[in-house]
Amino acid sequence: xxxxxxxxxxxxxxxxxxxxxxxxxxxxxxxxxxxxxxxxxxxxxxxxxxxxxxxxxxxxxxxxxxxxxxxxxxxxxxxxxxxxxxxxxxxxxxxxxxxxxxxxxxxxxxxxxxxxxxxxxxxxxxxxxxxxxxxxxxxxxxxxxxxxxxxxxxxxxxxxxxxxxxxxxxxxxxxxxxxxxxxxxxxxxxxxxxxxxxxxxxxxxxxxxxxxxxxxxxxxxxxxxxxxxxxxxxxxxxxxxxxxxxxxxxxxxxxxxxxxxxxxxxxxxxxxxxxxxxxxxxxxxxxxxxxxxxxxxxxxxxxxxxxxxxxxxxxxxxxxxxxxxxxxxxxxxxxxxxxxxxxxxxxxxxx
Amino acid sequence: xxxxxxxxxxxxxxxxxxxxxxxxxxxxxxxxxxxxxxxxxxxxxxxxxxxxxxxxxxxxxxxxxxxxxxxxxxxxxxxxxxxxxxxxxxxxxxxxxxxxxxxxxxxxxxxxxxxxxxxxxxxxxxxxxxxxxxxxxxxxxxxxxxxxxxxxxxxxxxxxxxxxxxxxxxxxxxxxxxxxxxxxxxxxxxxxxxxxxxxxxxxxxxxxxxxxxxxxxxxxxxxxxxxxxxxxxxxxxxxxxxxxxxxxxxxxxxxxxxxxxxxxxxxxxxxxxxxxxxxxxxxxxxxxxxxxxxxxxxxxxxxxxxxxxxxxxxxxxxxxxxxxxxxxxxxxxxxxxxxxxxxxxxxxxxx
DNA sequence: TTAATCTATGAAATCGATTCCATGGAATCG
DNA sequence: CGATTCCATGGAATCGATTTCATAGATTAA
Numbered sequence: 001x002x003x004x005x006x007x008x009x010x011x012x013x014x015x016x017x018x019x020x021x022x023x024x025x026x027x028x029x030x031x032x033x034x035x036x037x038x039x040x041x042x043x044x045x046x047x048x049x050x051x052x053x054x055x056x057x058x059x060x061x062x063x064x065x066x067x068x069x070x071x072x073x074x075x076x077x078x079x080x081x082x083x084x085x086x087x088x089x090x091x092x093x094x095x096x097x098x099x100x101x102x103x104x105x106x107x108x109x110x111x112x113x114x115x116x117x118x119x120x121x122x123x124x125x126x127x128x129x130x131x132x133x134x135x136x137x138x139x140x141x142x143x144x145x146x147x148x149x150x151x152x153x154x155x156x157x158x159x160x161x162x163x164x165x166x167x168x169x170x171x172x173x174x175x176x177x178x179x180x181x182x183x184x185x186x187x188x189x190x191x192x193x194x195x196x197x198x199x200x201x202x203x204x205x206x207x208x209x210x211x212x213x214x215x216x217x218x219x220x221x222x223x224x225x226x227x228x229x230x231x232x233x234x235x236x237x238x239x240x241x242x243x244x245x246x247x248x249x250x251x252x253x254x255x256x257x258x259x260x261x262x263x264x265x266x267x268x269x270x271x272x273x274x275x276x277x278x279x280x281x282x283x284x285x286x287x288x289x290x291x292x293x294x295x296x297x298x299x300x301x302x303x304x305x306x307x308x309x310x311x312x313x314x315x316x317x318x319x320x321x322x323x324x325x326x327x328x329x330x331x332x333x334x335x336x337x338x339x340x341x342x343x344x345x346x347x348x349x350x351x
Numbered sequence: 352x353x354x355x356x357x358x359x360x361x362x363x364x365x366x367x368x369x370x371x372x373x374x375x376x377x378x379x380x381x382x383x384x385x386x387x388x389x390x391x392x393x394x395x396x397x398x399x400x401x402x403x404x405x406x407x408x409x410x411x412x413x414x415x416x417x418x419x420x421x422x423x424x425x426x427x428x429x430x431x432x433x434x435x436x437x438x439x440x441x442x443x444x445x446x447x448x449x450x451x452x453x454x455x456x457x458x459x460x461x462x463x464x465x466x467x468x469x470x471x472x473x474x475x476x477x478x479x480x481x482x483x484x485x486x487x488x489x490x491x492x493x494x495x496x497x498x499x500x501x502x503x504x505x506x507x508x509x510x511x512x513x514x515x516x517x518x519x520x521x522x523x524x525x526x527x528x529x530x531x532x533x534x535x536x537x538x539x540x541x542x543x544x545x546x547x548x549x550x551x552x553x554x555x556x557x558x559x560x561x562x563x564x565x566x567x568x569x570x571x572x573x574x575x576x577x578x579x580x581x582x583x584x585x586x587x588x589x590x591x592x593x594x595x596x597x598x599x600x601x602x603x604x605x606x607x608x609x610x611x612x613x614x615x616x617x618x619x620x621x622x623x624x625x626x627x628x629x630x631x632x633x634x635x636x637x638x639x640x641x642x643x644x645x646x647x648x649x650x651x652x653x654x655x656x657x658x659x660x661x662x663x664x665x666x667x668x669x670x671x672x673x674x675x676x677x678x679x680x681x682x683x684x685x686x687x688x689x690x691x692x693x694x695x696x697x698x699x700x701x702x
Numbered sequence: 703t704t705a706a707t708c709t710a711t712g713a714a715a716t717c718g719a720t721t722c723c724a725t726g727g728a729a730t731c732g
Numbered sequence: 733c734g735a736t737t738c739c740a741t742g743g744a745a746t747c748g749a750t751t752t753c754a755t756a757g758a759t760t761a762a
Binding site: 048049051053056063071072077084095096109111115116258283284285286 | 397399400401402403404406407412414422423425428429431432435444446447449460462463465466467468492609612613634635636637638639640641
Binding site: 356357358368369372373375376400401402403404405406407408409 | 717718719720721
């Protein structure tokens with residue numbers, strides 16, 4: 001192993017470990033000679049401080065934890081990338097953890113990070129399955145432990161933690177307006193799981209946007225997915241078989257959209273022709289699709305940056321104001337004129 | 352903070368810290384009563400051991416580092432996911448780091464992990480920019496420090512470390528055979544950067560497959576990309592403008608393929624009609640494309656599993672045999688009959 | 703010139719666990 | 733029954749850094 005310790009450095013440099021430590025941490029109470037000799041010794045021995053020992057004493061680890069819901073979802077990997085870059089710029093190492101949309105795995109990761117005494121946590125919280133967005137006991141413990149923490153993307157309503165979220169009101173308004181002007185009246189919504197606050201927000205904003213556009217809301221046009229591919233596929237079949245024959249659908253995240261599009265392709269249902277589609281999250285797969293899918297997208301770079309800034313503020317014991325970013329709508333050919341009433345994709349349900 | 356220490360637990364339980372520690376680590380030399388009382392105390396106080404202190408003394412961290420080239424590349428996020436799941440099953444926490452295809456960021460991450468004394472490292476090595484696949488000095492240090500390490504996906508030729516890679520010979524043979532049987536003779540190759548061993552392997556296998564199929568190799572049909580989207584776009588333009596008018600192209604990874612497909616779409620060059628395309632890595636964006644892209648894919652789940660197993664073997668001081676996984680070719684409609692000679696995508700170069 | 707303040711330094715305490723070593727009592731052996 | 737082994741346990745050392753505290757010497761103030 002790397003058996004070189006600060007004592008070795010001190011010995012070679014002819015100073016005490018205390019002085020060596022001061023030089024290494026940039027403490028001004030060091031003479032130029034001492035500095036030079038310690039630096040030479042470090043170089044000579046290839047000394048690399050033991051982070052464990054260092055942070056055991058100093059209670060600082062220069063690292064933060066980032067918990068996301070799913071590494072393989074480009075939405076979150078973009079977020080992770082942004083957080084990592086900004087944390088890096090602030091001299092912090094980021095540990096990325098994966099909850100797999102599962103509150104048990106989340107708690108596991110949080111516990112390890114807590115025991116490793118990270119300087120702070122940025123969390124996309126998984127609520128408990130049943131009660132919408134309710135904190136787990138481990139989450140409570142983190143809060144009690146007073147480790148700086150901020151939520152990003154999602155929140156839990158029963159825990160007061162600074163949070164950075166995105167709202168989709170305006171973007172959904174635009175999307176619905178675009179659909180309406182293309183003659184769509186009955187618009188379905190494939191939403192996310194109850195435990196995610198984003199699912200609720202998107203669903204509410206959807207209903208609000210319908211009303212704002214003078215269209216009726218209808219609970220029967222709402223499908224409860226879980227933000228994962230398979231449930232998108234289910235939603236796609238539900239949509240095709242729907243008795244009300246909606247002519248358009250909005251899908252609340254990219255994995256579900258991809259699942260849905262795959263099903264529709266298999267069943268030879270024609271997106272853009274038979275019905276129109278708008279999906280959340282601007283990912284390659286949706287842009288490569290033919291026709292390209294109109295999307296409601298978030299600025300994940302901004303979200304990551306804001307999350308890091310908020311966390312740094314909490315660490316510095318300052319107030320971190322909650323921030324709500326706006327989303328933007330991009331019209332693409334998956335939105336087209338609604339087919340004449342009562343002639344909607346009837347032959348498309350089975351190939 | 353979590354000010355509860357093992358001494359508090361010991362005091363409440365009425366035992367010494369030594370005994371408390373034994374109970375916590377499952378040491379058999381403990382009486383049932385002691386065990387019960389310590390466990391009760393732990394429960395009561397909500398004690399969570401300080402990982403720093405623990406591993407400072409025990410020189411074990413129950414964690415490994417995984418360094419990948421690019422979090423946002425689905426190829427690597429799939430690999431990361433697989434590694435994480437298998438490490439988790441073995442009781443190891445995984446720290447995921449992102450090199451951004453950059454050896455400086457790689458070294459940074461490796462240094463932090465070294466100073467944190469992880470139990471092992473799984474690395475997709477970035478070589479030095481110029482000299483093909485040469486180790487950096489930090490990489491050398493890791494090797495010298497004798498921290499268990501394995502390479503995955505890529506290797507460095509001047510460092511002897513167990514490695515798990517994938518070879519693409521058979522899959523490329525099949526791909527070329529499929530192209531040939533569709534009448535393609537001049538097949539271009541958009542490859543990766545010199546510093547990645549996978550780039551070299553794929554390029555060589557490509558040439559070998561041409562020969563095996565009785566087709567001539569030609570350096571002029573090779574474009575040197577860098578595995579990133581932008582260079583794929585460049586490659587796409589290079590392909591369209593190529594004086595030899597190749598009728599098919601194989602692209603060495605998904606980000607480059609996506610970059611290329613976007614360009615072709617913009618320029619209204621018709622994939623599958625004007626020319627045929629095969630790409631490495633089976634990612635959603637390539638499957639959603641119209642027409643779906645034929646791919647050469649690796650089993651990343653198997654690769655991740657093998658990497659974890661190899662690392663565990665090294666940690667146990669056993670021999671870890673290098674493993675080469677095979678790739679598989681999936682024919683899709685992006686491969687079609689070659690257009691008649693000399694009529695190739697001439698109007699496609701500019702819209 | 704003496705007192706007061708600074709500066710750079712080292713010895714030793716400390717962070718919170720694990721582990722080595724010694725020990726007293728119970729169990730086993732001859 | 734005395735000697736030996738085994739068990740559970742506690743005291744103290746330890747891991748490798750940082751930080752407190754005391755101090756010798758230099759500098760400034762009065």
